[in-house]
Amino acid sequence: MSDTAATLTQDRQKLEMAALSAPAVVFTVAMIAFPVVYTIWLGFQTFSSTGKQSFAGLANYSKLISDVEFWHGLWITIALFVLSLALQLVFGVWLALVLFHAKRLPGIVRSLFISPFMMPPVVAGMMWLVILDPSLGAANYILQSFGLPPSDWLASPTWVIPTVALIDSWQWTPYVALIVLGGLQSLPPSVYEAAQIDGASPFKTFHRITLPLLLPTIVTAAILRSVDLLRFFDIIYITTQGGPGNASNTLNIYGFRVGFEFFNIGYASALMLTLTAIVFGAVLAFNRLRGAVAW
Amino acid sequence: MKARMLATHVALPVFAIAAASAPAHAADFDWMKFKGKTVTFLANNNPVAQALLTYKADFEKLTGMTLKVDAYQEQQMRQRLVTVMNANSDEVDVFMTLPSREGEQFAAAGWYGDLTTMARNEVAKDYDPNGLSQALLKAATFNGKLTSMPMNIEGxxxxxxxxxxxxxxxxxxxxxxxxxxxxxxxxxxxxxxxxxxxxxxxxxxxxxxxxxxxxxxxxxxxxxxxxxxxxxxxxxxxxxxxxxxxxxxxxxxxxxxxxxxxxxxxxxxxxxxxxxxxxxxxxxxxxxxxxxxxxxxxxxxxxxxxxTIGWGMAVSSHSKQPEAAWYFVQWATSPEVQKKMALQGIAPPRPSVAKDPEYRKWIDEEPVRKEWQAALDVLATKGxxxxxxxxxxxxxxxxxxxxxxxxxxxxxxxxxxxxxxxxxxxxxxxxxx
Incomplete structure (x- = not known):
């Protein structure tokens, strides 16, 4: 076959491939791009209380800078993110180590350990709402049985964020543990054999070998949880709706209320795009970190 | 600004005027007029809608229509409604609304279909629109347009x-x-x-x-x-x-x-x-x-x-079949259905139902129900x-x-x-x- 004929055949094959994959590409682009572009467009619109729409330019974004509720929501979002992520990574690694070393643990016990994250967040929220009810819930009953003072849990402006972080960590720590467990199982046994020969203590083995080798896996788990934690919504919506006062009013909850309760879709879109940018920023930062700790 | 009073003695007889010519059309009324059509109802999954939807099959049998129910908790229902209405979609024909909360807003946004004419011209003989609480009808009237029909009275x-x-x-x-x-x-x-x-x-x-x-x-x-x-x-x-x-x-x-x-x-x-x-x-x-x-x-x-407030049933201004939708609204707020709902503990927005012997018998069964009805009577007159x-x-x-x-x-x-x-x-x- 001549070069020209071969090139023509290759071109035809490329065209065929493009034609065959076009519907899937168009569908995917439409499903992803359209909502994003539409939201960007909405962010430049203003809606009156009666739903009347007009072009607002950057007004929604300049409003955002002077909006006390936005900055408060951002602070709450970051506080919840840091606290929950720290709890989930620490306890997730611990749970993974327990599951990894407890070879004789029956399958059903392992399944029970990891079952919370399979529960729908709405169910988890409702369940914890009942348990933490200061008057009727089991949590205060248990505290008082041990002679400890009762807590207002979700009704206390001081304790609401730690309580929500605990609920989320109860649900998602097993998920982190599963990812870390996968990482543990893939670590090279030869390194541990060498450490054993050198007489390294279990703590030193963990500190000097396991943890550094696991870091890329832990960062991956952190990326996956970060995306969810920065968009935290369901459990707060079920348990506190952003209260008491504004004590748990994350950016996502605030944006939802602005859009769907006060019908200001334009400003809500600007809020949500800002949150999206923050999520992207966090993912990029973690990705760089993952690159730095790769081995 | 004065509170929007519900007391019957201050309420304008808005609906009484509208209903005056109703009997002229009642004879021609045919429940089967929209047989084969499907009406979509966006419901708040509260006791009022739950009691109503117990009789969904009765509506379908009476009209030959299919009732498609889209039920959510209150906040989620509004969220869905906002999305549908902002998109000018005809997905929802009938929705539940609280005039005391969102009436001004939805009316100004043009989301309510105007029921004034249909409530005058398209009514069954036994519908008795005059029997509905005039005060609640007034609370659902914005700029002279009747926007919803009362389903209950509460407070x-x-x-x-x-x-x-x-x-x-x-x-x-x-x-x-x-x-x-x-x-x-x-x-x-x-x-x-x-x-x-x-x-x-x-x-x-x-x-x-x-x-x-x-x-x-x-x-x-x-x-x-x-x-x-x-x-x-x-x-x-x-x-x-x-x-x-x-x-x-x-x-x-x-x-x-x-x-x-x-x-x-x-x-x-x-x-x-x-x-x-x-x-x-x-x-x-x-x-x-x-x-x-x-x-x-x-x-x-x-x-x-x-x-004193009440849930109402409104027809979406984007509905492509407002008349069929109105038939559902009418059935749901009819004396017969409201009496059945009352026997399930949904306070009726019709004084005639509140006085019905069967309902009174249910009320008299327990002293607490009597006190409940007495409190509701105060709500209806002073609210x-x-x-x-x-x-x-x-x-x-x-x-x-x-x-x-x-x-x-x-x-x-x-x-x-x-x-x-x-x-x-x-x-x-x-x-x-």
Whole structure:
């Protein structure tokens, strides 16, 4: 076959491939791009209380800078993110180590350990709402049985964020543990054999070998949880709706209320795009970190 | 600004005028006119819709239409409605609405179909539109257009434990001061129960707080400005939050109807100020059937001005089959269906149903039901539908009322600062177009 004929055949094959994959590409682009572009467009619109729409330019974004509720929501979002992520990574690694070393643990016990994250967040929220009810819930009953003072849990402006972080960590720590467990199982046994020969203590083995080798896996788990934690919504919506006062009013909850309760879709879109940018920023930062700790 | 009064003696006979020519068309009315069509109903999954939808098959048999039900919890229902209406979609034909909350807003946005003509020309012989509460019809009329038909009548009422009151030597309270005095006495007399509970969850507070504000003689707006910092406004804020803080359960700032009903039903609250709709939930299991007394909320300096509202059924302005949709609305608000719903504990918005012998027999079966109906009669005659600010941004106004009350319950601000902060935010809302 001549070069020209071969090139023509290759071109035809490329065209065929493009034609065959076009519907899937168009569908995917439409499903992803359209909502994003539409939201960007909405962010430049203003809606009156009666739903009347007009072009607002950057007004929604300049409003955002002077909006006390936005900055408060951002602070709450970051506080919840840091606290929950720290709890989930620490306890997730611990749970993974327990599951990894407890070879004789029956399958059903392992399944029970990891079952919370399979529960729908709405169910988890409702369940914890009942348990933490200061008057009727089991949590205060248990505290008082041990002679400890009762807590207002979700009704206390001081304790609401730690309580929500605990609920989320109860649900998602097993998920982190599963990812870390996968990482543990893939670590090279030869390194541990060498450490054993050198007489390294279990703590030193963990500190000097396991943890550094696991870091890329832990960062991956952190990326996956970060995306969810920065968009935290369901459990707060079920348990506190952003209260008491504004004590748990994350950016996502605030944006939802602005859009769907006060019908200001334009400003809500600007809020949500800002949150999206923050999520992207966090993912990029973690990705760089993952690159730095790769081995 | 005066509260939007519901009292029948002040209500304009809007619907009576509209209905005057109805009988001329009733003879031609055919329930099977839209046989084969499908009507989509966006429902709030509350006791009112649950009772109505028990008879869904009856509607389909009567009309030959198919009723597609899209049911959500209240907030999710509104979320879906906002999405559908902003997209000018015809996906929803009929939706449930609270005129006291979103009436001004939805009417201004043009989301309600105009029912005035259909309610005059397309009515069955036995529909009796004049029999519906004229006051609730007036509350659903905006700029002369009838926007929804009432499904029920409801409002917050005062539940109290007669056995605890007797044990503590207390009489049923007649005034707000009596409520506070009773709470004080119960606190020492029976330390195991919560003396008083009402709504403390921020967006839910306006429903019960409005009743106290109006009883005390306060108003939300005066001379076009927010009026929470008036003497009466501050008194209402202070009294409501003091009752909740000093005599309410721990964590009351997260309390809405579910928590209040659960606490009272379990016997752990002596007084509860909660919706009349919660009677069925509160009486579940029968533990509270014999030891509960019911009253409209006790009087303040301005007497009793109970909060009275009702869910309505509206036809979407984007519906491509408003007439078929109207047939469903008409069936759902007919005397026959409302009587069936009343027997399930849904207070009827038709005085004729309230007087029906079968319904009266059901009421007479239990003293607590008699007191419930008596309280509802007061709500129907003296009520105000003003829950939150009577402005287009009513739902948002409820946030600021709730915030002021929560600030006081949690002792985060003194009353002067809480009301001033609320007034500032609310003045901006009032000014917003």
């Amino acid at each position: 917050p009422i005062f539940y109290y434990r007669t056995d605890i009151f007797k044990k503590c030597g207390l009489e049923a309270p007649k005034t707000i001061k009596d409520v506070e005095a009773a709470a004080e006495k119960i606190k020492t007399c029976d330390g195991a129960v919560t003396p008083f509970v009402s709504r403390g969850l921020k967006p839910a507070i306006a429903y019960t707080f409005s009743n106290m504000l109006h009883n005390i003689g306060g108003t939300y707006i005066a001379s076009g400005k927010s009026n929470l910092c008036s003497a009466k406004g501050k008194e209402a804020l202070d009294t409501y939050s003091r009752l909740m803080r000093d005599f309410g359960p721990p964590g009351v700032v997260n309390y809405s109807f579910q928590q209040i009903s659960a606490l009272y039903r379990s016997g752990r609250a002596a007084m509860a100020f909660e919706s009349s709709n919660e009677l069925r939930t509160v009486m579940e299991g029968g533990a509270r059937l014999k030891d509960t007394g019911l009253l409209p909320f006790p009087a303040g300096e301005a007497g009793q001005v109970p909060t 105000s539908s003003e829950v939150g600010y009577p402005i287009v941004a009513n739902p948002e106004s409820r946030e600021f009322i709730g915030q002021a009350v929560q600030d006081l319950i949690l002792k985060q601000k003194p009353v002067e600062q809480a009301c001033a902060d609320a007034d500032k935010a609310l003045d901006a809302l009032i000014a917003r177009k």
